[in-house]
Amino acid sequence: MEGVTQEELKARLLKPLLRELQDGARDRVVVGGLEALVQNLARPFPKLLELFRGYGEKPQEERKRVLQEALRLLEGQGPSPKGQAQASSRRLAPSDPAHLLAPPQSRRKLAELGLRTVRDVLHHYPRRYEDRRTLPGARYLEEGQKATLAVKVLAKELVKTPRKGMQLVQVKAQDAWGWRITLVWFNQPWVLSQIEEGATLIVTGRVGRRNGLQLYVEHFEDEGTESLSTGRIVPIYPAKEGVSQAFLRRTVHRALELALPLPDPLEAYREDLGLMPYAEALKAIHFPEDEEALKRALLRLKFDEYLLLELKALLEAGGMVLGRSFRVEEAWVEAFKKALPFPLTRAQERVMGEIAKDMQSPRQMARLLQGDVGSGKTVVAAFALFLAAKNGAQGALMAPTEILARQHYQNLTRYLFPLGIRVELLLGSMTAKEKEAAMARLLSGEAQVAVGTHALIQEGVGFRDLGLAVVDEEHRFGVLQRRALLKLAKAPPDVLVMSATPIPRSLALTLYGDLEVSVLDEMPPGRVPVKTKVLPHRLRLQAYAFAREEVRKGHQVFVVAPAIEESEELDLKAATTLYEELKGLLPGVRLALLHGRMPAREKDEVMEAFRRGDYDLLVSTTVVEVGVDIPKATLIIVENAERFGLAQLHQLRGRVGRGGLQGYAIFIAGEAGQKTLKRLKILEESTDGFYIAEMDLKLRGPGELRGTRQSGYPELKLGDLAEDTGIIEKARALAKAIVDKDPTLDLPEHRALKEELRAQAERVGFREVI
Template sequence: MKTVTEGELKARLRKPLLLELKDGAQDRVVMGGLEALVENLARPFPEIRALFQGYGAKTPEERRKALEQALALLEDGEEARKEPPPKGGGRMGLEDPAHPLAPPQSRKRLAELGLRTVRDVLLYFPRRYEDRRALPGVRYLEDGQKATLSVKVLSKELVKTPKKGMTLVQVRAVDAWGWRLTLVWFNQTWVLNQIQEGASLIVTGKVRRQGGVQLYVEHFEDEGTESLSTGRIVPIYPAKEGVGQAFLRRTVHRALEKALPLEDPLSAYREEHGLMDFSFALKAIHFPEDERELARALLRLKFDEYLLLELKALLDAGGLVLGRAFRVEEAWVEAFRKALPFPLTRAQERVMGEIAKDMQSPRQMARLLQGDVGSGKTVVAAFALFLAAKNGAQGALMAPTEILARQHYENLLRYLFPLGVKVELLLGSMGERERRGVLERLKSGEAQVAVGTHALIQEGVGFRDLGLAVVDEEHRFGVLQRRALLKMAQHPPDVLVMSATPIPRSLALTLYGDLEVSVLDEMPPGRKPVKTKVLPHALRLQAYAFAREEIRKGHQVFVVAPAIEESEALELKAATALYEELKGLLPEARLALLHGRMPAREKEEVMEAFRQGAFDLLVSTTVIEVGVDIPKATLIVVENAERFGLAQLHQLRGRVGRGGLEGYALFIAGEASRATLKRLKVLEASTDGFYIAEMDLKLRGPGELRGTRQSGYPELRLGDLAEDTEIIEKARALAKRILEEDPTLSKPQHQALRRELQAQAERIGFREVI
C-alpha cells in the first residue's frame, strides 16, 4: 500500500480550501461540510485542524480568516523546503519581492507594513526589546505585569462563560519551583489541540492575581523548539492587527539567512571609526546576543544613516565647490572694530574668525550663522560683506520681506558707510527710475553691497562681480531662491545663511548638512531678558488688564492667536474672533489685525504702520516678522500657548523689549494639564534659545526633516537627534572627506555607498542622486 507523503496531503488540502475561498466561504464546496474533510485529511497538521473546528457555525468573515490562515500554513511549509538563493554581496536580490520569505497570503500582511522586498524586511528595525533570557518564577509575579515563563502542563479544559459567544481555554500548569498558575486563552479553541498534558511550554502574557495566578496568554511555544521568542533578547516590531510578532521574527530571520553576508559600504573606513561589520550589525540589531552587541549594532547603523543623509545634503548642494580665496588683513579687521558704535561680544569675535578663515580658503564658504534674537548677527554679516568689498568684490544680502530688508539696509549703512563701503537697497516696490539707477550701479560695480528682497533675483538684475551672498531667514525662501542668487555670480560666491531660530546643533547639522555651523551664543551687554509668565486659561483676563496698563504708558502690545491645525482659514477665524473680542475688552486701544491670508503688500503695510506707532495693539497669527524692531513693543500675549513648540514661543517673545524698555511675555495655556504646564514652565526658567531648542527637540521630536518626503531626504529609522550629536559630527566629517577624494563616488571603494544612496532615492521616489 502506497504511503501518502505530507506534501501530497497538503496538495489535496490546498485545492478545496482555495475553491472554498473563491466561493465566498459559504461551506458548500464539499458535500458534508469542509470541517469533516479537513478533519480527515489534516491529521498530521493539528494547527490546521484546529482552525476548522466548528467551521459550519462560523460567520463568512470568520471562515475566510480560517481559510487564509490555513493556506498560509500550507504554503509556509513548502517555502521552507525550497533551496535558498545564493548569498551575495552588494544589493543582489535585495530589491526582489519578499516572496522567498513568506507565502502569498502572508505577503499581503507584510505589504500592509510596507514590507515588499528583502531590503524592506532587513531594514524593518525593532521598536524595542524584551529581555527573556532569565525567566521568573510564578511567586515573583505582580498583578498587571507582562511576563514570560517556563511551565509544565498539568491539565486543560474548555470553559463556556455566561457571556454569549465567549469561550475560554484554561490550562493548569506549574513552574520549575512547583508554583501553580492557570493559562488562559479567549475564543481560541484550537489551542486545546495544540497543547498536550505533560508538555513543557514557554508562555508570554499579562498576569492577573484573582484568587490565584492567571496568565492571559499572548504567545506560546514548545520549550524544546529552537525559539526566536524566548531565551534571548527578543525584538518587538511595529505591527498591525493580524500580524503577529512571532511571524515577523521568523520573516526577518529568513531574510537575514537569505541575504547575508552583504557587501559593507564602509569597509574602507570601518576600522578607523571602530564600527561593527555591516552584515553583523544587521543581524545583531534584530537578534542581539547581549546588550553590548546591540549597542554596537545601533551605533554602526546610526552612523550609516547619518552618513547617507550628509552625503545626500552635500551632493544636493553641488558637492564641495571651489570658489575664490579672499585676502584678510589684520588692519582691515581692526578698522572694522573701531568703526562700530559698540564693542563686539566674544561670540561675535569667534564667529568673525571662523568666517575670515572660510573666506581665505580657496573652497567656497558655505556657513550657517545661528543666533538668538538680539545676538548681533547683522554685525557679523556686515564684517563678511566688508571683507568682500575690500577684495574688490560685491556682496548681496537677501531678506524675506521689505520691512526686514529696509532694517538691514539701515543697519549696514551705520556699520559700513564710515568704512567707505557703498550700500544700495533694491525693493520690488521701488519706482522704475529709482530701480534703474540701482541696477546700473550694481552692474558697474559702483555699488559694493546690495540689500533687497526677491527683487535681487528678478530679471534684469546683474552684478559686476558678486563674491558673497548673505541670505537672512533662509527657511522663508527655500533652496531654489538661494540658488537663483548664487547663479548671478560669474564664479561660485561665498555663502552665509543667517537664522534667528535657535536650532540644536544635531538638528542644524542634519537640516543644513551642506553648511558649516556658527553659533552666536552670547547676548550684547545691556540687553534685558524678557520677563515671562505662564497663565492658566482661567486667568487670561489678567493678561489683558496688564496689556491695558502697558498701552496707557504709551507702549505697544502683540497678541498672537492660536494656530489651529494647518489651515489659514481656521487661523483667520481664530485671529478675527480674538480681534473682535479685544475691541470690546480694550475699547480705548487702537487695534490692527494681521493674518496669513492677507496679500504680502497689505501685511507689510500693517506691520510698518504698527512700527510707526499708528496702532497700540496688533492681533496676529504667527506671521509676525522675525527680526523686525518695534522699539515701543513691551508685551506679547500668546493664546493657547500649548499649541506651539517651545522654540516658537521663544521666537515670539523676542518681538518685545527690543528698544531698551522692559519686555514681558504672557503665555496662556488653554489646556492646563500637569505635562503642559511643566513644558511651558521651561520658558519661565530660561531665556537661552539654544537650551530651549534642545528641550523642544527632546519633548516634541524633530518632526519631518526639512520636509523630507518633498525633498527626497529619508526619514531616520534609528537616529535620535536629541542624543546623537557626536555620531552626526563624525559622519558629517567622513562624508566631506569622501567627497573631497571622490566627488562622484565612482571609485571602487565607494560603489556600495553610491548604490545605497540610489536605493534610498528610489524608495522615496527620487530616481537620481548623482
Template structure:
C-alpha cells in the same frame, strides 16, 4: 502542543487567592531554537494576523540562509573608524548574543543611517567640493570696521567672525550657517564680512524673506557701512518699475557694493558685476530653487537664522553647511520675563497690558495657531479678527489693529510702519510677526492658546518684544491646563536660552514637526536619534565630507558598493537620481 512535550512559556503571572494564572504571550519547545526566551529578544512592529514568534522565526531563518552579507563600506574605512562589519551588525541587531554585541551593532547601523543621509545632503546641494572666492583679509580693514562701531563685539561675535573670515580666505566656497538668538548681533558680523568683500572689490548681497526685514537690514547696513564708503542699495518687489531699472543698472555697472532685498534680488533682470558674498537671512523661508538662483557665479555663502536649531538637526538638515553659533547676548540686554497663565487668569494678562499701555508702551497679542490649508487660512483670519474685537472690549481705551496672512505684502508693511510710529497701541496678529519684526516701543506679548505652538516658535515670538532696551514681558495663556501641557510650556517660562528651548522642542515633538511643517529631505530615522546621537552624526558628517573631497562623484572602484547603497536608499525616499 503535544502531550508530554516540555515547553518554555513567557507571559504575565498573577495570583488571585489560590488561583495562579499565566497569560501566555509566547511559548516554544525546550531545547529548540529558543528565539523568544532565555536571550535578548527582538520585538518587531507587526502587521495584521502576524505574531512575534512567527516573525522571529522568519528573520532567524532568513539570516541563517544568507552566507556573508556584503558590506558597502570599504574595509580600510571600517578599520579606521573602529566599526563592526555589516554582517555582524545585522545578525546581532536581531538576535544579540549579549549587550556589548547589541551596542556594537547599533553603533554601526546608526552610523550608516547618518552617513547616507549626509552624503545625500552634500551631493544634492552640489556643495561637496566647489571652488569659491578667495578674499584677502587685511588687519587694517578689520580695525577700521570694528573701530567705527558704536559698541564692542562680544567674545562670541569675534569667534564667529574669525570662522567666517577663515572661510573667505580659503579657496573652497564658504557655506556657513550662522545661528544666534534675536538680538545677539548677527547683522554686525554679516556687515563685517560684507565690508571685507567690498574692500576686495567684490559685490555683496543680503536676501531677506520679507520687505519689512529687508528694510531693517538695509537701515542697519547703511548705518554700519555707508560712513566707510561702502555703497548700499535696497531692492524690493514693491518699488516702482523706474526705480528698479535704476538699481539694476547700478548693480550691473558695479556702482553698488552691497544690495539688500527680497526675492526681487533673484529676478533675471538682476545682473551683478561680480558677486563675491551672498548672505541669506532666515533661509528656510525660501524655496531651494530661489536660494540657488542667487548663487550663480559661486559666491561665498553665509546663511543666517534666529531660529535656534539643535546641533544634531543643524548637522543633518544643513549637512552641507559649517555651523557657527553666537551663544552670548550683548551686555545690558534684559531677558524677557515670561509668565504662564491658565484661562481662569486670562483677564490678569489684559489688566497688565492696560497698565503698560497707560505708561506709553505697545502690546502684541498673538492669535491661536491654525494649521494652514485654504479653508483654515480663512479660519485663522476669522480667529484673529474676532480676537481683535474681543481685545478692543477688554482694553476699551486702547487703539487696536489686526494683522493676518491674507493681507497683501504692502498692506502688512504699511500697518507695521504705523505700529512702529506708535499710531496705535495693540497689534493683534497671526504668526506672520514671527520673524524680523522690530518694534522698539513694544514690550509685552500675550500669546493666546500657547499650547498650539511649538516651544521654538514661542521663543521666536517672544523675541519680538524688548527691542528698545526696556524690560519686556511675555504672557502665555494656556487654553489646555492639563499637566502635560503645563509641564511643556514651563520650559519657556523658566528659560530664555533659545538653544535649550530648541533641544527640548526636538525631544518633545521630533525633528519633522520642529518648525510646524515637515522638512523635506529628512527621512524618518529607524534607529538613529537626533537627541542623543550627536557624536555619531558628527563622525558620519566628517566621513561623508572626506569621502567626497577625495572622490566627488564616488567613481573610485572601492566606492562602487557605497554608491549602489546610496542609490537604493535614495530611491526608497523618492530621490531617483543622486549621482
C-alpha cells in the same frame, strides 16, 4: 499518509526545516535526525527525498544549502533555471523582492508593512526588545504587573458572561515549574482556533488575582519548534494587525541567513572608527547575543544612517566647490570694528574669524550663522559683505519679508556707509522706475551690496560681480530660491545663511549637512532679559489687564493666536475670533490684525503702521515670529501656548524688549495638565535659546528634517538627534573627507556606499544625487 493533504504535509515539514536552518544545520532538532523525518513525511515529494539523502553525513555548509533549496520547493518557488545544485547555493541580493522570504500565503503581510525588498526586511529594525533569557515563573507574578512568560496549554474554553456581548477565552496553563495560571482574552473567540492543547505559548499581559492567578493577554505567540521567541533577547518589531511577531522574526532571520554576508560600505574606514562590521551589526540589531552586542550594533547602524544623510546633503550641494579666494587684511578688520557704534562680543569676534578664514580659502564658503534674537548676526553679516566689497566684489542679502529687508537695509547702511560702501534696496513693491535704477547700479557695480526679498532673484536682476550671498531666515525660503540667488554670480559665490531660530547642534548638522555651523552664543551687554510667566487659562484675563497697563504707559503689545494646525484658514479663524473678543475686552485700545492669508504688501503695511505707533496692540498668527524691531513693544501674550514648540515660543518672546525697555512674555496654557505646565515652565527658568531648543528636541523630537521644502530626506530609524551629536560630527567629518576625495563615489572602496545611497533614493522617493 492517508487522509492528509499535500498542503498539510508541507506545513508539517516547514517548521522543523526552518528550526534546523535557524539552529545552524547541526541536525539536532529532530530525534533520530532530520533525514528520517523527511523520509516519513515527504513521500509525495520525490525531489525532497533526493535532497535529504545522506543529510546527516553532509558538511554543515552543504546542509544549509539543502535546507534553503528544500524551503524554496515547499514554498512553491521551484528550483532555479540552472539546476538544483546551483539553486541550492544561491544567496539573495538586497535588491531581491522580499516575498522570496515568505510563503505565498504570507507575502501580503510584508507588502502591508512596506517591505518590498530583502534590504527593506534587513532594515526593519525592532522597536524594542524583551529579555527572555530567563522568563519569570507564575509563582512570582504580582497583581497589576505586566509580564511575559512561557506556559504550556492544558485546556481551553469559550465562556459567555452575563454581560451582553461579552465573551471570554480562558486557557488553563502551567509554567515550567508546574504553577497554574489562567490566560484570559476578552471578546476574541477566534483565539480558540489558534491554540492547541499541549502547545507552548509565549504570552504577554497584565497580571490579575481575581478567582486565582490570571493573565489578561495583550499578545501571544506559539513557540512551536522555533527558538527565536524565547531563551534570548527577543526583538519586538513595528507591525500591523494580523502580522505576528513570530512571522516577522522568522522572515528577518531567513533574510539574514540568505543575504549575508553583504559588502561593508565602510570596510575602508571601519577599523579606524572602531565600528562593528556591517554584517555583524545587522545580525546583532535583530538577534543580539547580549546587551554589549546590541549597543555596538546600534552605534554602527546609527553611524551609517547619519553618514548617508550627510553624504546626500553634500552631494546634492555639489560637494566641495572651488570658489574664489578673498584677501583679508588686518587694517580692514580694524577699520570695520572702529566704525561700529558699539563694541563686539567675544562670540561675534570668534565667528568673524571663522568667516574670514572661510573667505580666504579657495573653496566656496558655505556657512550657517546661528544666533538668538538680539545676538548681533546682522553685524557679522555686514563684516562678510564688507570683506567682499574690499576685494572688488559685490554682496547680496535676501530676507523673507519686505519690512525685514528694509530693516537690514537701514542697519547695513549704518554700518557700511561710513566705510565708503553703497547699499542698494530692491523690493517687489518698488515702482518700475525705482527698480530699474537700482538694478542698473547693481549691474554697473556702483552699488556694492544689494538687500531685498525674492525680488533679487526675479528676471532682469544682475550683478557686475556677485561674490557673496547672505540668506536671512533660510527656513522661510526653499533651497531652490537660495540656488536661484547663487546663479546670479559668474563663479560660485561664498554663501552665508543666517537663522535666528536656535537649533541644537545635532539638528543643525543634519538639517544643513552641506554647511559649516557658526554659533553666536553670547548676548551684547545691556540687553535686558524678557521676564516670562506661564498662566493657566482660568487666569488669562490677568494677562489682558496687564496689557491695558502697558498700553497706558505708551508701550505696545503683541497677542498671538493659537496655532491650531498647519492650516492658514483655521489659523485665520483663530486670529479673527481673538481680535473680535479683544475689541470688546479692551475698549479704547487701538487694535490691528495680522495673519498669513493677507497679501505680502498688506502685511508689511500693517507691521509698518504698528512700528510707527498707529496701533497699540497687534493680534497676529505666528507670522510675527520673524519680524522687525518694534522698540516700544514690551509685552507679548501667546494664547494656547501648549500648541507651540518651546523654541517657537522663545522666538516669539524675542519680539519684545528690543528697544531697551523691560520686556514681558505671558504664555497662556489652554491645557493645565502637569506635563504641559512643566514643559512651559522651562521658558520661565531660562532665556538661553540653545538650551531651550535642546529641551524642545528631547521633549518633542525633531519632526521631519526639512519638511516639504526638502522632500525626500529619510526619517531616522535608529538615530536620536537629542543624544547623538558626537556620532553625527564623526559621520559628517567622514562624509566630507569621502566627497573631497571621490565626488562621484566611483572608487572601489566607495561603491557599496553609492549602492546604499541609490537604494535609499528608491525607498523614499528622492532623486539620485550621483
